[in-house]
Amino acid sequence: MSGLPGAGKSSVAQELGRLLPAPVLSVDPVEAAMWRAGVDRDQPTGLAAYVVVEALASEVLALGQTVVVDAVNDAEEAREQWRRLAVRRSVALRHIEVVCSDRALHRRRLEGRRRDIDGFVEPAWASVESRRASFDAWREDRLVLDSTAPLTGNVRTALAHLRKV
Numbered sequence: 275m276s277g278l279p280g281a282g283k284s285s286v287a288q289e290l291g292r293l294l295p296a297p298v299l300s301v302d303p304v305e306a307a308m309w310r311a312g313v314d315r316d317q318p319t320g321l322a323a324y325v326v327v328e329a330l331a332s333e334v335l336a337l338g339q340t341v342v343v344d345a346v347n348d349a350e351e352a353r354e355q356w357r358r359l360a361v362r363r364s365v366a367l368r369h370i371e372v373v374c375s376d377r378a379l380h381r382r383r384l385e386g387r388r389r390d391i392d393g394f395v396e397p398a399w400a401s402v403e404s405r406r407a408s409f410d411a412w413r414e415d416r417l418v419l420d421s422t423a424p425l426t427g428n429v430r431t432a433l434a435h436l437r438k439v
Contacts, residue, residue, distance in 0.1 A: 280384030282421030
């Protein structure tokens with residue numbers, strides 16, 4: 275899963291996790307856990323959270339199970355990390371990017387969300403806009419879902435994408 279904070283990727287990821295069924299590994303709770311454990315916020319905890327989620331995803335894949343990774347994945351380096359993992363574990367990799375084409379709605383969702391992640395501070399809209407401006411271009415095919423559409427339809431489309439051989 276890929277997409278800006280508040281775009282709706284976690285909602286899609288959670289539904290996919292329920293329906294596949296597959297564990298959903300999200301970067302944000304891992305980063306928050308590091309802070310709660312005393313790792314200073316000035317440290318590269320965002321990068322470290324991606325590395326931890328990769329290690330966990332690798333273990334799930336080693337069991338022959340599917341895994342859904344829920345992360346912004348806006349940098350080419352992050353996407354390359356998932357490509358390498360898929361090659362190492364000899365599994366198919368499917369990218370799904372969730373966007374919200376209505377910026378006013380996206381902002382309202384971001385500013386109104388209250389996730390139950392102890393110690394996690396939601397990003398400000400200015401931070402999301404900054405990430406949007408620096409979002410790396412994609413090198414591979416991906417499914418793009420617009421979260422202004424109903425969640426059920428987006429999940430149905432995502433399931434069809436994931437089941438392609």
